[in-house]
Amino acid sequence: MGVMRLGYVHARVTDLDEARSHYGGTLGMKQVHQEQGVAYYKAWDEWDHHSVVLEEGGVGLVKLGYKVARSTDLDDFERRAAAFGCLTERMSRGENVGIGDGVRVVLPSDHVVELYHEAEFLGTETGTLNPAPFPRELVGVGVPRIDHCLITTEDPETLERFFSECLDFRSAERVVEHLDDGALLGSWMSCSNTPHDIAFIKGPNGKLHHFAYALTDWHEIKRAGGLFAMDDVPVDVGPTQHGITRGETIYFFDPSGNRNEVFSGGYMVHDDFPTITWTADQLAAGIFYIGRELNERFTSVLT
Numbered sequence: 001m002g003v004m005r006l007g008y009v010h011a012r013v014t015d016l017d018e019a020r021s022h023y024g025g026t027l028g029m030k031q032v033h034q035e036q037g038v039a040y041y042k043a044w045d046e047w048d049h050h051s052v053v054l055e056e057g058g059v060g061l062v063k064l065g066y067k068v069a070r071s072t073d074l075d076d077f078e079r080r081a082a083a084f085g086c087l088t089e090r091m092s093r094g095e096n097v098g099i100g101d102g103v104r105v106v107l108p109s110d111h112v113v114e115l116y117h118e119a120e121f122l123g124t125e126t127g128t129l130n131p132a133p134f135p136r137e138l139v140g141v142g143v144p145r146i147d148h149c150l151i152t153t154e155d156p157e158t159l160e161r162f163f164s165e166c167l168d169f170r171s172a173e174r175v176v177e178h179l180d181d182g183a184l185l186g187s188w189m190s191c192s193n194t195p196h197d198i199a200f201i202k203g204p205n206g207k208l209h210h211f212a213y214a215l216t217d218w219h220e221i222k223r224a225g226g227l228f229a230m231d232d233v234p235v236d237v238g239p240t241q242h243g244i245t246r247g248e249t250i251y252f253f254d255p256s257g258n259r260n261e262v263f264s265g266g267y268m269v270h271d272d273f274p275t276i277t278w279t280a281d282q283l284a285a286g287i288f289y290i291g292r293e294l295n296e297r298f299t300s301v302l303t
């Protein structure tokens with residue numbers, strides 16, 4: 001069972017009020033808790049306490065939380081991460097509002113990941129008894145849940161080996177420099193049945209490329225694009241389709257410049273999924289299959 005999913009993204013924002021209007025008003029997440037300079041948000045189809053934490057001061061990632069299936073997984077993952085050479089420490093209940101105790105790991109890429117098993121159950125907006133398919137009072141895009149995060153690392157080989165050997169993720173798709181020498185440029189890794197729960201590409205350590213929300217289908221992606229136009233949200237790329245994961249996508253920026261994505265589609269991944277390989281000469285088609293071009297902003301703007 002092991003790691004089940006990306007549970008939360010804890011990001012920095014330069015201005016909390018502007019961030020609130022984006023994550024609350026445009027994306028339609030609900031604020032569930034606030035403290036001085038920190039706001040906690042949940043999407044409508046998520047049952048745990050929160051999935052996005054916005055902390056005022058700066059940009060980029062504070063940390064990522066991944067939820068594990070059993071409390072005993074925590075000991076196992078802590079031991080394996082320490083043996084891999086990562087700095088690990090125990091975190092206790094309440095260090096994160098609504099989250100139980102767990103293990104904090106500094107990745108080979110300098111990002112901080114927290115593994116935890118317990119989270120306060122707030123329930124989805126439609127409930128678990130004879131639920132309606134969606135809440136009728138959705139705001140803006142009305143995102144149902146977060147899906148994945150893409151980070152950058154100086155050493156993709158080592159980070160891929162960490163997620164595979166220590167946390168049992170599988171690589172669904174990889175980009176290599178050449179087929180022969182195989183230097184790794186990026187990997188899209190899954191711990192679930194979706195094509196990616198973490199992805200990383202070569203770049204500076206510790207940086208965020210984007211985090212993404214799952215939408216149902218292409219029509220919702222298009223509708224999100226309309227709302228971004230109405231709310232003057234800067235769009236980076238899209239709507240278009242990825243070659244890698246085959247997902248439909250729009251990339252856009254929050255008011256602090258952190259890149260977000262709305263994502264739909266993609267295939268199912270099972271234990272016997274044969275890893276897909278892309279070569280660097282086809283990278284642009286891998287990222288944006290229809291346009292086959294990477295804009296300068298997409299490859300250089302990180303937070």
Ligand code: CA
Nearest residue numbers: 147194196197
């Ligand atoms: Ca996913």
Ligand code: FE
Nearest residue numbers: 150212261263
């Ligand atoms: Fe993505």
